[in-house]
Amino acid sequence: MFIPYPIMVKPIIKEKVWGGNFFEKFFNIKNKKNIGEIWLFADQKIESSVIKNGVYKGKKLSEIYKKFGKEMLGQTLFSKYKKNFPVLIKFIEAKENLSIQVHPDDKYAFKNENSPGKTEVWYIINSYKNSGIFLGLKEKLKIKSFTNSRILKYLKKYKTKQYECFYIPAGTIHTLLKGNAILEIQQNSDITYRIYDWGRTINGKARQLHIYKALKVIKDNKMAGKIRKKIYEKDDNYKINHLISCKYFNLYETIIEKKLEKCYTFKRPSLLTIIYGKLTMIYKNKIYKLKKGDVVFLPANISDVILKTKLKARFVLTEIK
DSSP, X not given: OOOOOOBOBOOEEEEEEEEESHHHHHHTOOSOOSEEEEEESOBSSSOBOBXXXXXXXXXXXXXXXXXXXXXXXXXHHHHXXXXXXXXXXXXXXXXXXXXXXXXXXXXXXXHHHSSOOOOEEEEEEEEOTTOEEEEEESSOOOGGGTTSGGGGXXXXXXXXXXXXXXXXXXXXXXXXXXXXXXXXEEESOOOOEXXXXXXXXXXXXXXXXXXXXXXXXXXXXXXXXXXXXXXXXXXXXXXXXXXXXXXXXXXXXXXXXXXXXXXXXXXXXXXEEEEESEEEEEETTEEEEXXXXXXXXXXXXXXXXXXXXXXXXXXXXXXXX
């Protein structure tokens, strides 16, 4: 029998050639260099998060999901996501530019990679002056420009500011440019097709490009781009913004301005990610102390969850669909 409670996992830290040191202090990480990505709630063949609290402490997320997926998500969603836990949370820093890249949709990925596709949202945690991203095409791309710097003139560029959000549906060409640290909410997939890598080499060798596959999956999705936040709920003490609803998740941003205590019911399975501040979560008389960088999974139909804070805080709620 599944025992529902707020589940947390150990972060998986990945050093990257384009990574930096922003998340060293954010997560209080030591003895790591060039931290590019931090994964939470990974459920993949070669990588599965380990639960760090409660009765399932020490168990792999993939193991618990295979056994109790129906109870974690609810019957309807489990029938959609039988194979793997559906959402992966990442924190990413680009001290240098990431590659120009594209991710496949479900149809192509299941057929060719035995994996879900990858639709994602970027939530900007920190952005230095003049930082930005490339996202989407300004005009139809010519194949002869595909593997060199001429590709840049075809791409839409957005400047980035702290707490802005961008929607990147599968098939959209994009890259994160240097000077950004982000929260990424995505399908639980790690399939990336590199198109252009800035002439970068590692130990004298260029990283592999995936031109043929990229050409097969590129789409011009009109929904891709900067997200316009809409006020969902507002009070003197807090504001909730609706960020986006897509096929895979609903996203909300909660901004708490001062002392708050609020009771929640989570009908949909949800992930709560702390951007800044400290929160106390209380469920069935157990207390969970949450700080920035913490991500908590709340199984379907958990009710009477109390969130408390005495100071300012901000978090992003991901409802799985």
